[in-house]
Amino acid sequence: MKARILPLTLLVLALLLPWATGFSGYILYLLGQVGVNALAALGLNLLMGLAGQISLGHAGFVAIGAYVSVLLEMRVGLSFLPSLLAALIACALLGAVIGLPALRLSGFYLAVVTMAFGLVTTQVITNLDSLTGGPHGIRNIPWPKIASLTVESDLAMYFLILAFLLLGLWFYQNIRRSRTGRALQALRDNELSSQAFGIHVARYKLIAFVCSAVYAGLSGVLYAHQVRYINPNDFSIFLSLSYMAMIVIGGLGFASGALMGSLVFTLLPYFLTRMAWLTWVIQGFAILFILRLAPFGLVGAWNTLKLKMLRPSSLLTRLISKVGFTRKS
């Protein structure tokens, strides 16, 4: 139970946050964006942190999720949940098509193929302008409607995103500790020996890739319905790169790492509005330094720090014992 205290406190905080911010639409919108990016980062973390494969095309899946769901709603007239489901299925299928050839070869090829996929996706969306509105994008996307309930304020949207984020976190933690998760971690650490233990490497890599594409698609659906305006430039390769920065700096393989990274790098551009380039310089150098100094990111660094602090010989424990706990007993 002790290990659950921190996540539960965070959850209560997240639930109470709207009241603390005085229901400011702007802050809720930003926090919603953090959640949306965290979902995609979580998916990438499943692929990169657990299975050790690199994707540079997650923005492509985010775009597909966003466009498929919005087009199904606005052109076909489906409601929110069925179109969400269709978008996720589309992402899963595309993930399989893109991942299948690359994942049979060494990990580099997936990075190359997905990078090409990301670039081509935005280009295809731009070119199909009669369907997607081309470079002008799609405006006035309707608020999501679930059964008779319409989610039509920044506050309600915040809670909807929070609900999906919790679902994503729950799935991530469960798959991590399942047979599949262990297989993924085994093949990340040593592909050959995991194969010798009977793990079907290509199949498990594909499972990881498809799951992470679905996460990205979900993030896209929520993005489209939160911002209510999408255009192909929102999903450039730099979005994929920043997902990568988020999880590398937050902590590869940790669900909390994706959250932390998303919090930092979603909000950073809002502090540097006049200097977008500086965001990229900071992200790039942060990746290089973090990889070198703390390979498991901020969360990993915090974990080692905690262990060091709680050691009997550490300064903190000695201070505490001097101050009184031992004297009293």
Add this chain to the structure above:
Amino acid sequence: MLLPLLIGGLANGGVYGLVALGLVWLHRSYGVMNFAHGEMALFVTFLSFFLVQLGWPLSGAFLAALLAAALLGWLVERLLLRPFAGSSPLSLVIATMGLLMALNGLSSGIWGTLPQRFPPALAGPPVRLASWPVQRQDLLILGVLVFSALVLFGFLFFTKFGLASRAAVQNPWMARLLGVSINKVYGASWALSAALAALASILFAPKTVLTTSMMMSVLIKGFTAGVLGGFNSLPGAILGGVCLGVMENLMAFYVSTQWKDSLALALIVLVLLVRPEGLLGKKETQRV
């Protein structure tokens, strides 16, 4: 109509081939796919544009850019990637992606994101070749491609350092035991690869506009060319680049220019599905 299409395609393909050459060489010798390859070239292309604007002659600015590229490549290996020696290939690749972001950010921070016109090395009216007009820059690119391929070939097969590099590719440990300074070979590989990329970028920039997003699609084409050639064969990289360039141009003319970039993705997926070892590559085998 076919001849100018072919020559234009060959010229674009030459650029892709030059990019792929550097990528494949680094992949073979250093075991990393360098995702910052394009942005390193972009940075020095902006540098040479800056020098031209200062009033330097074109040739001086180009030469300075090539030297700067070699220096940048060497520095990147020495300062950013060598500290990662011995860590997993995954973190090496992530490091190159970090470098990609940092260099792209720096380029747009220093030189801005507005598109610029980069002066062609060979200006002037198109040459008439069998009564068809052919751009001078295209001919120059083909010349440079052939020239640099020959220089690289001569360097690898007729110099002592080339022999050492080939030995280091084949078996780094054994080469080190026999007295090859691996670190020098690595530094030289990075310098060489960055210079090739810069050459490609400087030749390509006049054919489009110089922007900070210019090299991203060229990099993808370079990767496609490499995959097409097998990613471990240097002649394969050039052949792959040239094939891609020609196919692209034919498709742009007979189908539509809009779908040019999609061809690259379709080709990569197709090659990886049907013939992962590419046109000229060898099958990758791994000793257990």
